[in-house]
Amino acid sequence: MTMIPPSLLPEGLSDRLPPQAEASARLARRVLDTVATHGYERVMPPLAEFEDTLTQRLKSMRAQDLVRAVDPVSQRTLAFRPDMTAQVGRIAATRLRSAPRPLRLSYAGPVIRQKASQLRPEREKMQLGAELIGSDSNAAAVEIVNIAIEALTAAGVTGITIDFTLPDLIDALAAGPLPLGAEELEAVRAELDAKDAGALVAISPAAAAYLPLIEATGPFHAAMERLEAFSASLDGAIDSRIAGLRAIAKPIGWDITLTLDPTERHGFEFQNWFGFSIFAEGFIGEIGRGGSYAIARAGETDEPAMGFSLYPDPLIDAGFGDERPRRLFLPVGHDAVRAAALRAEGWHTVAALADGEDGAAQRCSHWLDGSEPRAY
Amino acid sequence: MTMIPPSLLPEGLSDRLPPQAEASARLARRVLDTVATHGYERVMPPLAEFEDTLTQRLKSMRAQDLVRAVDPVSQRTLAFRPDMTAQVGRIAATRLRSAPRPLRLSYAGPVIRQKASQLRPEREKMQLGAELIGSDSNAAAVEIVNIAIEALTAAGVTGITIDFTLPDLIDALAAGPLPLGAEELEAVRAELDAKDAGALVAISPAAAAYLPLIEATGPFHAAMERLEAFSASLDGAIDSRIAGLRAIAKPIGWDITLTLDPTERHGFEFQNWFGFSIFAEGFIGEIGRGGSYAIARAGETDEPAMGFSLYPDPLIDAGFGDERPRRLFLPVGHDAVRAAALRAEGWHTVAALADGEDGAAQRCSHWLDGSEPRAY
Structure with a gap:
């Protein structure tokens, strides 16, 4: 072949x-x-x-x-x-x-x-x-x-970070309290993506009104305070979204890192x-x-x-979750009932197909000597 | 849309x-x-x-x-x-x-x-x-x-049947003790597939020699005896294969049905x-x-x-393996720690998102009344 x-x-x-x-x-x-x-x-x-x-x-x-x-x-x-x-x-x-x-x-x-x-x-x-x-x-x-x-x-999995976002926030603001034209909207989106405050302000005065959103990014509680101030400046226009984020964050344990990137x-x-x-x-x-x-x-x-x-x-x-089982070599003529009992206890067994096989080469840490596992 | x-x-x-x-x-x-x-x-x-x-x-x-x-x-x-x-x-x-x-x-x-x-x-x-x-x-x-x-x-899975076969048996026989031409071989294969004894015999005298294989089919032990007789008639030509099948069958429990179809x-x-x-x-x-x-x-x-x-x-x-978990409805304001403990005991919980949800409609058999599951 x-x-x-x-x-x-x-x-x-x-x-x-x-x-x-x-x-x-x-x-x-x-x-x-x-x-x-x-x-x-x-x-x-x-x-x-x-x-x-x-x-x-x-x-x-x-x-x-x-x-x-x-x-x-x-x-x-x-x-x-x-x-x-x-x-x-x-x-x-x-x-x-x-x-x-x-x-x-x-x-x-x-x-x-x-x-x-x-x-x-x-x-x-x-x-x-x-x-x-x-x-x-x-x-x-x-x-x-x-x-x-x-x-x-x-x-x-440990060291979990949850990053919150409000995907349709910009659309909602542009259609409501902070009107933008279609081209302006695209430009605002791009500069918010780039987190480029200078470029955002340079688009237009209407676009500059979105500037506080660049600041409302990062560790959750500080960013939320800035988002709340922004909402207050808009007569509470996004208060319901803020309340939603607060409700979601509330039951999350202290061991989880929370961040906010409202325009992601x-x-x-x-x-x-x-x-x-x-x-x-x-x-x-x-x-x-x-x-x-x-x-x-x-x-x-x-x-x-x-x-x-x-x-x-x-x-x-990256190697996460590599839990190796204990491997036990079973020589030819081993006690099959005992081997089954050891499997039920969590051993993974590797049975010899012929005399002379090397259990250690099969990555077994132990071999079944009579009725007991013995370390190599 | x-x-x-x-x-x-x-x-x-x-x-x-x-x-x-x-x-x-x-x-x-x-x-x-x-x-x-x-x-x-x-x-x-x-x-x-x-x-x-x-x-x-x-x-x-x-x-x-x-x-x-x-x-x-x-x-x-x-x-x-x-x-x-x-x-x-x-x-x-x-x-x-x-x-x-x-x-x-x-x-x-x-x-x-x-x-x-x-x-x-x-x-x-x-x-x-x-x-x-x-x-x-x-x-x-x-x-x-x-x-x-x-x-x-x-x-x-219960009621298991294992049907043994010897996939290259016909090739080995045709190349050894029971020679067949290429066309004859294909015809023999086809009639063995069809289990058509009359048609097999009609192919040629050489093909007819394969007739005992049609009989060596069915419940394991009876079929093996016929296969052994066939091997004996060929001076033990397939004894090693028969010994292999016997070795494989030996440790199989009585609750498994064994059959043989050597030409499948x-x-x-x-x-x-x-x-x-x-x-x-x-x-x-x-x-x-x-x-x-x-x-x-x-x-x-x-x-x-x-x-x-x-x-x-x-x-x-066909519906095999339908094991339904016990589903427990968790009303709004339920004891979350108790609910987690019940999940650890094997319950699958369904939490209400709002007042007025019907746990029974969610296929829950029980609801969490204080700290105890109560049947609907």
Whole structure:
């Protein structure tokens, strides 16, 4: 058999080997177990859908970002999912349309896109999360944020930072108390993204009114005070959003770092009033994201929803969650009943297939000597 | 927003909803946990690879069976995996080429193909399994078959039947004691598949010599006796295979039904001396398959291996594994510490987001009245 040079995988697609593969599966399992105890039930959407069905629920996704293939059955274009949230929204709006609300759903699986992002070279990544469908209230946000924290903590993630944002704040201000023209609005957005106070003020006097938002960024409590002062200067125009953020922050434990970046919009293309990013100490880039959004339904108004998604691959790549089991070598002719009992106690056993095998080479710390594990 | 009619998924691709999605995840988890205790370590290959890398390890797969897409980075054709065993073989032959043998690996994930099979309409299915790389001995077969049974039993599957086969038996006989021409060989295969004794005998006198194999089919012990008589008539030509089957069958418990179909080849295109199919009472079609095979390695002889794969979707579709958790409704203002304690005891809680929600409509059997769950 002629062999092509080994293991040349496409750019951005890779194998996960032991022990990282197990760590990845374990993290997913602990997160899903935690959200399940809060009543979230699992759904498993397919890897691919018709491109048009999928893209109409992916506001920020362009068709060229998707891995596509022609379906030989229908002759229509299939697209592989770049995100599972849109699929969960589709399920809620169609097959589970008549299920009682609020509807709590969880999911986990691989997602794939055509090209990698600048930050991460991977085209395939694991996504898991939970969606609360039927409400985008403060109470829904409290539940979602706190379950995300609880789930990550249960999975062993420490040094968690939650960064709050108000994704549609600028649109709401521009349509209300601080009017902006369309071009002005784009310029204001760009300078708020860049946190460039000088450039913001230089746009126009109307744009300069947005300056306090650059200051209302950073550690949560100080930033919130500045945001409150800004709202007061606008006759309390955003007081309800501030009250929402306060309500969400209130039950969060002292061990979680809270920050505010009220104008952050990257990654929040489909969220509306509330969004949050999740970071973990020692890892570059966010490991999760969530917030409020609306699910389109045929012939009805959009349905409010709140959810979070985790993308834990960067954690795993950095060696997070490497818990090695104790490995016990079982020589030929070992006591099989005893071996089963030791497995039930937590040992992972490695049985010799033939005499002369070396258990230590198989990374076993012990071998079964009669009925007792003995260290090598 | 204009909506396309809801939920029109491509043929053969579907959503798994609660409770089936959870049952599927639970079954996979229990199987993987069991194989892990026997020293099998998890690998996670990517959803897609270069088509040529993938197909060279998929002996029975034609390119048109694969879902393919053009890779914009390399301009080469990507193919989505229709099977994970070939990927595990690639990992063993490349990145884990220097790892000590025997090498034990496990895997789980979705696989997808271009067209459904006649038996099952699904194009996407879950595959999970374990591969033992470095040996295809009787001892390796004993380990693999028994771990497959143990894993399915741990997952709650009952009424298991294991059907043994000898995939390369006809080739070995035709190349040895019972010579056949190439056309004769194909005709013999076809009639053995059809179990058509009359047609087999009619092919040629040489073909008629294969007649005893049709009789050596059915319940294990009776079929083995006929297979032994057949071997004896050939001066013990297949005694070593018979000894192998006896060794594999010996440790299998009385609660497992064993059958033999020594010429079965459907689904065993890449196995050599040994193969087995797994059935579960009440479910049509096999739920798993395994056996011995060889892994191609660049610049070296093939490496022997033994493994099994499970395809549990038919079980799940039939309602297997529906274990409903106890759901407890938490009214507004409930005792959060008590609720957490009840979750730790196994309750799944559903917290009210607002006054007036109906816990019973949320399928809760109980609600938290003070500190105690009270039945509705």
